[in-house]
Amino acid sequence: MRCWREPIGTPDMQAGISSASLLPAAPAPFALIAGNDFSTLPADAEVALRHMGLRPERLDVSGTSGEGAAFRLRLGDLYLTAAPAGDRAVARIDPAHPSTSSLAASLPADWRSGGRCWFFEPAPIGNEDEEKPSMRDFFMMASLLIDLFDASHFFWGPARLWSDAKQFRASTAEMLASGMPPVLHLIAFRQHDAGEVEIIRTRGLAHFGGQEMEAARPTGWTVADLVRRLARLSLDIIINGPVQEARRLPGLDPGEWISMAPRGPSEALLVEFGRNP
Structure with missing residues (x-):
């Protein structure tokens, strides 16, 4: 259901809908469930991330919310940490928790197993006075990661909301072209x-x-x-x-x-x- 094509309100409320005003907010944590055939994820995640242009750097996993291989990724001015979700991250995104919502997207029964669930968090940029990274870069990176992981599901932290990753990616592409945010996914x-x-x-x-x-x-x-x-x-x-x-x-x-x-x-x-x- 695409509800935002004709916004309610007066013309002055509708003014400013453009890519220039695209989501003036800070990036936030999200998670991905890799596709059912996990073997499609390249064995060397670092090489795959580098081929995507995300400039991965290996991290000490103790400094992240994940376990196993951890990376710092970069696109433009945006930095994210990426790692298979550990216990802390899983507790934050568990679809069975009453405070977690779902947009018609039932997770696979084995979503916790085999390193299928990856968690991504904005990485500090050091100087608080620096301009915050754009949401355009954030959604471009999320789309690249959905492709890389052949992701089936996307979790958005501020809403505690699971949705279909492919639908989210399609809505993101529409947003980058039109400036209309994918409200139902956010x-x-x-x-x-x-x-x-x-x-x-x-x-x-x-x-x-x-x-x-x-x-x-x-x-x-x-x-x-x-x-x-x-x-x-x-x-x-x-x-x-x-x-x-x-x-x-x-x-x-x-x-x-x-x-x-x-x-x-x-x-x-x-x-x-x-x-x-």
Whole structure:
């Protein structure tokens, strides 16, 4: 479901959608599950990474969240550490954990075994005053690694979200061409029951837009109806920044409206959907 082609909101909210404004955020940890035929991964990972142009340097694994061979990778100004996921990393990405989400992507039963799961973390660049690496380089590197590992699944740390690696790669290619972020691969939309009301909250939006959102599901709407609209609003926030004051906007369908009310700095943006009588 591609929800971001026609963002909700006024023209000023939609302004600035370009590659120049591509995800102004810092790279974050992610993980990959190598393809079912693990033998397709070259035996000499260092050589394969070098052929990809990622300039690998061997690291002491004790300084990473992995085990086995560890490398520092570089693309442009971006540095990542890469290693087979160790116990600490596995605990952070376990799909069975209730705080982990999945975008219609069931992991293979043996995802932990045989070094199939690799974990990647941004590496310190030394000087905090230096310009942070671009998300364009980050997603280009992630795409190269998906190809190298013939990866089946991709995990995005800020959202604690697993998704299909090939779909993520295709969405990334579209983003690099159009500037439209792959919202559904970067933000989890999690359901919560609050008595008679069902709430959907975002997780991972704050990494890009400075705030999370939550909304109650209106009577007669499906979860997909609400997620579709929240995904479009997420795109507006990613591109234009957090909502700082209460706003009321026209919605997706004729007669529909959206109300957005910021709360405390640590609380999610409260979103309400309704329809004119």
